[in-house]
Amino acid sequence: MSKTFWHRWGQLIAATLAVLAVVSGIAFTTTARNAAQASSGRIVISFWHSMNRPNGQLLDKIVDNFNQSQTKYKVVSQYEGSYGLAESKYINTLHTNVTPTIMQQSDIPTMTAVGDYVPIQQFVDADHYDLNQFYPGILSGFKLKGKLQSMPFNASSSVMYYNKDLFKKYGVKPLSKSPSYSEIRAAAKALTEKSKGAMKGATLQIYPWLPEQLAANQNAVVVNKDNGRTAAATSAELNTPAMQRTFARVQNMIKDGSFQNYGTGSSASVNQMAGFLAGKIGIFMQSSAAAGTIAKGAKFKWGETFTGSCGRRTG
Amino acid sequence: MTQLKHANHYFWLILVALLMSAPILIGIWASLLPTADIAAGHLTSTNISLANYVAAIQTTPVLRYMANSFIIAILITAGQLVLCTLAAYAFAFLDFRFKKQIFALFLITMMLPFEAQIIPNFQTVRTLGWLDSYAGLTIPFFASAFGVFMLRQAFLQVPNELHEYSQLIGLNHLQFLFRIVLPYSRSTIVTFVLYMFLTHWNDYLWPLITTFTDQYRTTQVGLKQLQAQDTFSNWGVIMATAILILLPTLIVLIIGQCYFRKGLNTGGLKA
The missing domain is CATH 3.40.190.10 (Periplasmic binding protein-like II)
Structure with missing residues (x-):
């Protein structure tokens, strides 16, 4: 009985298993990639931004220069569309494999609405970073209750x-x-x-x-x-x-x-x-x-x- | 007299054909012009060159986008081919309980547009950690109700005598499938493969929301990305990129034209 069962269904089961193997193979390489990225020796810092055209090219140059200046970190910058689009991408992918380490956003209110970020003030305090090199007017635009929320980067008016x-x-x-x-x-x-x-x-x-x-x-x-x-x-x-x-x-x-x-x-x-x-x-x-x-x-x-x-x- | 009639017919046919293909023709023409001429509206300019194509390949990740589209379209097509063939075989040749109901269930998913499945699919792929990966881009498409339906219709046309004969000579299911059913339905299979390849080459919405880096962006999403990143200054390059992306589609269409006609017809002939 079991012999006929295998005779009749063995190949079909084998084919199904083969398909499953392919599927899990693709899935595995994906997971492996994420692990490999983290263990390539350099700490990967993903950076989402909304700078396009000449500004985007300039930003890429800054990132390249930084990556070449040291070997500990690797910043991967990625244009994610307008501020609004980037924001909704961020909200929809929070705590997943694609969540960026650093993100450029237009203003404080949008990010406070999302809530899930570390105020830059913590890093400023830890590094004793001198904020006096910034214009006070611009700095105040990025502060909330006296604490700096994000680093002024491309303040425009x-x-x-x-x-x-x-x-x-x-x-x-x-x-x-x-x-x-x-x-x-x-x-x-x-x-x-x-x-x-x-x-x-x-x-x-x-x-x-x-x-x-x-x-x-x-x-x-x-x-x-x-x-x-x-x-x-x-x-x-x-x-x-x-x-x-x-x-x-x-x-x-x-x-x-x-x-x-x-x-x-x-x-x-x-x-x-x-x-x-x-x-x-x-x-x-x-x-x-x-x-x-x-x-x-x-x-x-x-x-x-x-x-x-x-x-x-x-x- | 008939010649005049023919000439008349052809005149109108050519006119309509030109009208229909005008956007593509204008696109090809614009891709050969310098961006400055396009921006200024000088469509009759004679400064034709392939500079835009060179720039597109050298300065944009279009080749990477195309490679991604190829990988994704081929993986999906292969996955669907295997799964749909097996499922269609079951529906066409096997007898099991609730067969009709299960088949109806399959068909019902065809009524549900993909856009309606996007949110649950996105949640699943996100939880699995498959965002921005080939797995996330391909696996959700491996099962296709349309494919099962199309192949089932084709398999039903395999004469019952062949089925009986194969049982007489002791072929098992897979032997019957590979030696008789698949060769018999060759034109449908080819149509299916071409159709699925084209569909997924042109995928837009799903790659748009599940890719976040150039490493995995596909052509259609990449084109939009290029446009958003560098619109005004480089219409020529954008047109050149669009034409490049169009080429594989055209090649597949030209090769598969006769199959398309044959294949899409068979589904409706006999149930």
Whole structure:
């Protein structure tokens, strides 16, 4: 009886076992890889960042230099998309084989919301690292209740970029160092009208950081408890006079017909940048980190100014 | 008169064919142009060169991405081929209890889109520590209801006489499978292999959420990565990369064209 059983099913069972062997083989090499990475002599430090284009290339160079400067650690840097994307990847893979050792993030609130990180203050204290080499203003932005949460690495501020050649071509006066809102609106309108629709005067990407900056420029916060710095924020303060003024200004430019809407989502900033570099946009607001991209890609003279203000700026 | 009719037909056919292939043709053309010309909208530029392809291979990990896609597509196809063949054989030739119900259960999983299975699959792979690995990229796809269904339909067309004859001469199940069933269903098997290879070569969503380093990124995800990392300055390189990624698909399609026609038809002819 058992003989016929093996005669009939032996090969099938063997085939099934073979499949299982292949599966576990693939699985095993995977586990082995993770173990091997840790035991290759150097301590692997995985580093997730959101630096792309020239900034990303520069960061890779810094990492390479560090790796070549010593043999104890190996930093493996990996671009993980925008801050938002990298953050959600981090949250969804916490405590797994891919969790990064170090991560670059845009601001404190997002990381405190995730919670699972070691404040940099602990390392600063242990190493007696001298924080006085940083600008106090920048340092305070990364502090929570007096404790440094993350290392200021690529602190950027919002600025306005404009295409000097287009301003000249259409005879519009260049923007001042710290342009007022009415100056920006007038320039955008003049550019749009004088170019007869070949270009739009200005744009503002639908990206939360930008209105936040515009509100901050008017000494306003976007969430309560001093933007969540004195305690965890409990409510948003979006419907403030400062925010209303900000959006009324955008609305005015839309009414003037001098505003280009690049929409929202991951391709909005890309399209905005492409539009500016192709000379289709006169003025746009973006992080000062974009200067590298513009310097590399712009075939025209361009200028950089402080974020547009409403004449109420105190700082 | 008929010649005129033919000419008329061909005129419209060529027109529609050009229209349909325009995006690819424009893509190929753009991949040969310098990025500066593309950005400025000079599509009629004559500065044609292969510089973008050289740059794509030298400055981006596109070859690594392609190697990963190959490994993943081949592993999945092989895994599916083995498992689906065995499962389909059972459904086609063996008699066991609840056969119909189990087969219905298989088919039900076809109604469930992969997107709906992503969260449980992700949790499983994450817990197993398979994120960012070939295991995590391939093993969840080893079982395929579509494959079982397609092969079962093909196996059902094997004449019963052959089955009886094989029993008469004392072939066991695996001998029957390898010597008679598989050769008989060759065109379906080839279609199945090509189809699965193409499907998994083009996988996007799963590799997107389970790969975190260039070591394991596949072509489709890698292309998106390249675009995000370096968009504005290098449209030419991105187009060149896209065309490079397209090549294996085209080769597989050209080779397998006749099988595709034959194979996908057989499934529906006879149940």
